[in-house]
Amino acid sequence: MRLVAADGEHLRTTKAASGPPDELWLELLREGLTFDLRGLAPGAACPAPEIAHRLDLAPIAGNVAFESLVIAPGPHLSGGERSMPVLKGMLALARDLTQHFDDLQAVYWEPSRSAIGRRFFESVVTAWLEGGAFPALGLTAFEEAPDGALQTVGLDLWIDQELRIEPPLATDKVAGTRLGVRLINHLVIVGGLDQSERIMAPDGTRLVMQASRNSQFIRVRRE
Structure with a gap:
């Protein structure tokens, strides 16, 4: 899962955990599950995703700079990446980040190759986590x-x-x-x-x- 941010300077100020010299990352904890947040500066940038579908997201102008951060299950979740608790935890974490960082513009969900506008993503994922319908459009x-x-x-x-x-x-x-x-x-x-x-x-x-x-x-x- 990728978080697409404009410029991303507010996200860059977060203190990163130790990692390889060319990569900075954070370990994030949610409900006992750990996830890695990668792509933090001044480490190596994450490659831009190939967007096939857009939801509540206007085409990005050619002169606007965007960068992406990647959220992935931590090493201790190896083998359980596709389990419902892990997937829900990762989506909930992305939802939480959209609520706290105004620079975030969209969430990119790789399995569907979809870029989802932050407000739409926040709305449908919150509804699902609270017992509503599965967010089929986007996921x-x-x-x-x-x-x-x-x-x-x-x-x-x-x-x-x-x-x-x-x-x-x-x-x-x-x-x-x-x-x-x-x-x-x-x-x-x-x-x-x-x-x-x-x-x-x-x-x-x-x-x-x-x-x-x-x-x-x-x-x-x-x-």
Whole structure:
């Protein structure tokens, strides 16, 4: 996870822990879990992320300087990086930092290649941590497949599967995305799907969700 900051001078004043000569980092503790914050000056800068999706974030002007800091699970969490407590802890920590540092402009979530504006990120992650819906827009993204289907990017981090909304359900991209957001929340709660399940769309259409033969996708089609 990356925090994208304008200039970043206010973040640079923080005292860093010891590390390699070309890198400065902080160990951050949240609810008994430790995370590393890397990319602090005057150490080596973190490379800029490749942004494929933007949410509540205007295009960055060419003459504006930005830099990124990286939050990652600490060494003692090795092997458990994808567990729900660790992922939630990392997102909660990023949310906390957006509330304390005005220089932060966005949070970049690598699994979905998404840059999320700080206010939107703070809002949806806080709602989720307090028992609300999973922040599907941002922690996952939707891309159009060659055949016109809508397919998620980044959902496999959470459930080891991606969601695929088949044509003609995906013809209306806005409606297809709304449906996908509702289904993602359900799938994250139940932990994925290994068989078929019949559901009702908001407009009353009967749908079928079914795992693909290789279980990598959950396909959604009309019954």
